[in-house]
Amino acid sequence: MGNDRQRPIFVISIAAELADMHPQTLRQYDRLGLVSPSRQGGKHRRYSEHDVDLLREIQSLSKDGVSLEGIRRIMELENQVAALRVRVGELSHEVFALRSAHQAAGQGRIFAAGSTGDVVSMARGQRPRGRSQAVVVWKPRSK
Known part of the structure; x- marks a missing residue:
């Protein structure tokens, strides 16, 4: 264990x-x-x-x-990577939940994931505001 x-x-x-x-x-x-x-x-x-x-x-x-300072920094970065992996897992669950909610409501699967990790629903044709590094994923409904 x-x-x-x-x-x-x-x-x-x-x-x-x-x-x-x-x-x-x-x-x-x-x-x-x-x-x-x-x-x-x-x-x-x-x-x-x-x-x-x-x-x-x-x-x-x-x-x-x-050096010992280099080792300290490496260990610090490894801890950050581990924390980020946990966060990615959490965000994956949120995305799955949003996708499931949209499918259940009969809506398309459109959302944006911002550079700060926030995930928001987007209307069809809507784009993220500003010059963010957001990623928009869209998959058309099957007919």
């Missing part, structure tokens, strides 16, 4: 051994915000399997010559 991989179970010495690193390196990465282990009692670090995977990824990038 994905949730089990997030469960903080390893003390720093075990996490360091699993990641093939020195415990002091893990403390440094924690201070830099590259890996944020849970705290037991507010003091003792507890690492999850996911945290150990991140440590291995950091180690691999570092061996490839990427």
